[in-house]
Amino acid sequence: MADDRPSIRIEDTIYLHNPNLDTLNVSFTYIGATSSATPGTSTCAPVNVAPGNTVKTSLTALCPTLNAGSNFGVLISAFAGGGGTYALYSRVQTPEGNGFSIEGTVANTCCGTVSEVIGLVRQAAAPTFQSNCFIFNQEPRAGRIVLTLASGDGQVVASQIVDVKAMEFIRLLDVFAALNAPPGDVDNVRATFESIVPVAGGAPVLFVASCTVQNNTSFDADFRIAKFHF
Numbered sequence: 309m310a311d312d313r314p315s316i317r318i319e320d321t322i323y324l325h326n327p328n329l330d331t332l333n334v335s336f337t338y339i340g341a342t343s344s345a346t347p348g349t350s351t352c353a354p355v356n357v358a359p360g361n362t363v364k365t366s367l368t369a370l371c372p373t374l375n376a377g378s379n380f381g382v383l384i385s386a387f388a389g390g391g392g393t394y395a396l397y398s399r400v401q402t403p404e405g406n407g408f409s410i411e412g413t414v415a416n417t418c419c420g421t422v423s424e425v426i427g428l429v430r431q432a433a434a435p436t437f438q439s440n441c442f443i444f445n446q447e448p449r450a451g452r453i454v455l456t457l458a459s460g461d462g463q464v465v466a467s468q469i470v471d472v473k474a475m476e477f478i479r480l481l482d483v484f485a486a487l488n489a490p491p492g493d494v495d496n497v498r499a500t501f502e503s504i505v506p507v508a509g510g511a512p513v514l515f516v517a518s519c520t521v522q523n524n525t526s527f528d529a530d531f532r533i534a535k536f537h538f
Contacts, residue, residue, distance in 0.1 A: 319407075320400045322365050322383075326357035328392030333357075335388035338371045338381060339444070341477045345377030349475065354388045381477045382444045382516065385412065406528035408520060413533060421503040421512045423534035425519040428457070428497040430484045435525035441483040441499055444516040445472035451513030452504050455480070457487060460496040465489050469504075472515070483519065501534055 326332040336352035352371035357363050367379065385396055401407025428439040445451050451472050457465040466487035472478060480486040483499065499519055503512035517534035 319403060320367050320398060322367065322370070322396070322398045323362055324355060324357055324365070324385075325362040325395040326359060326392070327394070329359050330392065331356055331358055332392060332394055333388040334385050334394065336370050337384045337386075338367065338374070339384070339475060339477050340374070340379055340381040341442070341479045343479055343481075344380050345375040346379050346381075350374060352383075357394070380479065402527055404526075406523075406526050408529045408531040410531050410533075420514060420536055423501050423517055423536055425499045425517070425532045425534045426496075427521070427532070428483070428494075428499055428519060429521050430482075430489075430492075430494045430497075432493060435523045438522045438524055439483050439497070439499075439519055440522060441480045441486075441519040442477065442517065443470060443472055443480070443501065444477045445475060445513050446516060447513040448474045449510070449513065450474055450506055450508065451515065452506050453515060453517075454500075454502045454504055455483075455487065456500045456502075457484065457489060458498045458500065459494070460498075465494065465497060471507075472513070499534070 324334060333354055333356050335354045338350045338352050340346040340348060340350065350371050350373060355363055355365065367383065368374065396412025398410045399407065429437040430439060431437040443453055453470045453472060454467065455470055456467040459465055466484065466489035468487045484494065501517040503515055505512055519532050520529045522529040
């Protein structure tokens with residue numbers, strides 16, 4: 309989950325559904341972005357969900373030791389006891405209801421060495437659209453990610469190597485500015501994330517990437533997790 313404007317009060321809600329016949333015990337680990345109020349790894353409280361039930365909670369309730377301020381990062385869940393499957397969904401929004409939703413995703417469907425987000429926008433006129441991107445290195449070793457922004461006809465808008473430390477979550481606020489793209493409005497831009505061999509050698513790291521297209525007037529946004537090439 310991500311809070312792209314720390315001056316706005318943000319509310320978050322997390323839902324966890326257990327469709328199994330036995331009680332489900334799920335553990336949580338929160339990894340805050342380097343620029344968040346609580347960077348790095350925080351261990352959170354496990355949650356028990358009765359058969360057929362859905363639990364409603366929040367990041368603050370799960371991880372009460374987080375620092376006050378703008379917390380954004382990745383929330384990792386896993387079976388702590390019991391078995392079966394479960395569904396996870398979160399909603400981040402202002403008190404007025406503007407925000408975005410994030411579906412829980414199984415790691416082997418979202419995470420690899422090449423993935424893309426399409427349809428990024430930058431627009432200066434009202435309501436003012438801003439695109440932000442996020443990268444999480446899910447491995448206990450450093451990695452390098454090449455992030456390339458390209459127009460609809462395949463022309464490179466900007467490209468940059470992003471170094472990520474072990475288990476690090478980073479935010480590229482206003483990704484066009486972060487990559488020093490030429491000024492001006494752009495539409496229909498594709499962000500390609502590709503993991504390459506780190507400086508120290510070895511194999512490319514596996515990562516999770518995503519982007520939001522944010523309306524800076526009402527502070528609503530959509531969340532787009534980067535997908536594999538089809």
